[in-house]
Amino acid sequence: MSLRMTEDMSAFFARIDQSTIKGVSFLEIDKYYACLMIGLRAAQIAPDPKYRASFLAAGAKFPDAYSDHDTYLLGLLVEAEIRRRQLDPDNRDLIEAETVRLLDPQSPLGLSDQGVDLMNKYAAKGFELLREKMGPPRAIETFLVTYAEIFWRPAGLGSSQPA
Amino acid sequence: MKIRISDWRYENLRIGAGTEEVTLGTPPKRWSLIQMPNGTGKTTTMALIRAVLGEEALNASQVRAFRANDEVTEGKFELGLLVEMALGEPAVEHRLTADFDFANGSCTYSTLRPAMRSGGREPGRVLPDELQHLLKPDFIKLFVFDGELARDIRQTNKRAADQAIRTLYQLDEISNLRQRVSEFVKTKQDQTRNTTGRTQKGVTQARRALEAAEEMLKRLETQLQSKSANKDTLDSEHSKIRKEIDEHVAQNKDLEEQRVVLDAQADGLKTDIQASAREALLAFRNPATLSSSVRANLTRLGKVLTDARLPKSPASEFFAEIAKGGECICGRTIGEAERLALEKNRDRYLAHDQINAIATMKTRLNRSGDAETDYVTASLTLQEKLEDQNINQKKRARLELEAEERGDKDLADLRRRAGVLEERIASLSQEIEKLSVSDAAKQAALRCDDTNNVPLARSKRDACEITLREVSDSFKLSQQRDMLLSQLQRIEQQSLETLRELIRIETNKRLEKLVRMEELRVARIDGALELTSDKVERRDNVSEGQSLSVAYAFLTSLLSKAPFDLPFVVDSPAVSLDLDVRREVSRIIPNLFNQMVLFVISSERAAFAETFYQRPDTQFVTLEKRPDGGVGCLYGLDAFKEQTSSGDAI
């Protein structure tokens, strides 16, 4: 079980320029992450997405570009689940059980199977929300600008308020 | 290979309660005459010999039919065989045994080879491989001779003669082979994906599909080639015009100066845009710098974990230890109920490594606030630069317009032509991309399929090629199968005909000696033996004795061709023969086989058994019922001569 994009997500980003900017290129994980962040912020998941094959090799860790931030990604998943499931943040047993459910320090991504599944569903939902706000990007530069605008204007993205 | 019967033993079988052994001599005599009164178990003994030789599966009622009486629960039959693998080699004893369980109605076969020192009985029938394979019930009937068979050989509807030939020469194996060939081809064809086209029609269809796919691919490749060439031409035309435009603009000194400044600025902007795009991308990748709302979520989780004093210090391992230890840290004893509760609930607690992971996460989350350049700032810079670039490009275009306004008439035309070219180039680029893109996601985004995209058309062509190969292989295999099946059938038929003729001639040679009184011969073998004589064309009404003579002649001809030197066991061979015929038969028959075991009744002594009295290599055995229900076995000529038809020896 690994990270997977939906068919639509992959097609949406398909026309983006593959060229590198000063040695940094726009990766498959970047596309996934862009969607994931929107889904996590909204604390919404797509119930039954149609996935493509994973863009990571079986048993792979987060790619190098994200290896410094992987803890954040796990944390954001836990945080989003707490909001989505409306768990009482003061109930330490509940919060602890939630982390146990989602995280698995032994696995390559640090996520349990259920955690990976949910992360994919957040990304899938995030894509749907993203698509409402922009057309298929053609260049990284313009994508980065447009994507930032979406985050300045949180309204309309279904961001639920902290519990 | 030479096979001899040395002896057999009965235990609680129909022949009589208790144990009795019949020995045919050491080494076994060439002729053994076993005299038993009617109804004392000749048929049973024949059946038992056939059963152990053929490892026959017997049903419960067949098993119970062998039972001596109601008191016995178990019985046994053991046949001693001496097998000489090659001439001059010592004979190896094989004891084939059937153990009967009369209560269950079951029978178990085993083999004992005393010389093998393998220690005891081996399950099943163990004989040399060649023999093992050949000893099937039909074959056994040929030498543990079934009286029925003698009649069947003459009955046209029974095909017993053919079957005997087929059995001995293993022609049935050719039939079995045909079956296996059919099965093999079926399995093979079932494995291929395409099951529709193993006909000529299917092959034609697959070939047409491939031709269509090849044509489509060729067409698309031609299109791509011509579009690419077209674009190259347009590109070079476009850059030529651009150069001319620049030259026209350069004719105005002030404009030329502005152009140089703008181009230099454009180069600088390009670099700036790349730098800020890089910075923005790096900031984008870090959730802590992506947006303030994400950072807020991270800090909130850090606070939740801190407030909840998570991770808790006790790890699930801690509870596991208590459960195992049998005593809590407070000194209380952990009983079964407590142990189960601890085991069940410890899953709710984190393991050590999870505690560490969460502790790390908490530390990092609580520090996520003090982040570097954030994404919003970087993206604003990027946006600014992109806008500058836009302005720069507009100014650049403006210069050309300016030059045009100053009265350069050619420039207007050049700019119009450049604009037209740019549009055509852009649309051509899109068409070329759609035709040539090989990335699956891009193909999906551009709605590519095998009728408008070269890589997809190529895959389709390859798939069609594989299908055609599979279908035609499958079709080819069907043709090959049909050919092989036909050949095997013809080989089987031709072999049978040759062998029939061979056996017919051989049989007639023997008949010539056996039935001298009239010209009785086999005219042809077609399922059964058809006879002819000098008197009538087809002899369908021959006497029982003549019929038996014919059967013997046929069988001995057949067995003389067998790869093994087998014993011949026969039940009451002379009982239905006239005295004249008996004399003839007893003169001829004994010389046909190297070991004969003949079961006789007292009435067969006249003109038949008595002809053996002078033969030195003969074992005379007389079996008789004892008053206690058991059976007695007497050896020698004296006892043999004295048995009456009722079975009393004296």
Next chain:
Amino acid sequence: MTHEAVEAAVRDICREDRMPSDYEARLGALIANAMRNNLDKSDIEDVLRLIPTDEAGHED
């Protein structure tokens, strides 16, 4: 053991069908092995592969 009558039949049928020269021996071995209970599936495949066929698909 294969009787010479069977061997002769193999020879005749192969000639009649104008089979390739190595085919006769292989078919003979196939039958002999079938009679000796010494047959593998791949033996059948080997013999089948030796049978020439019309080039498939040139009907109509």
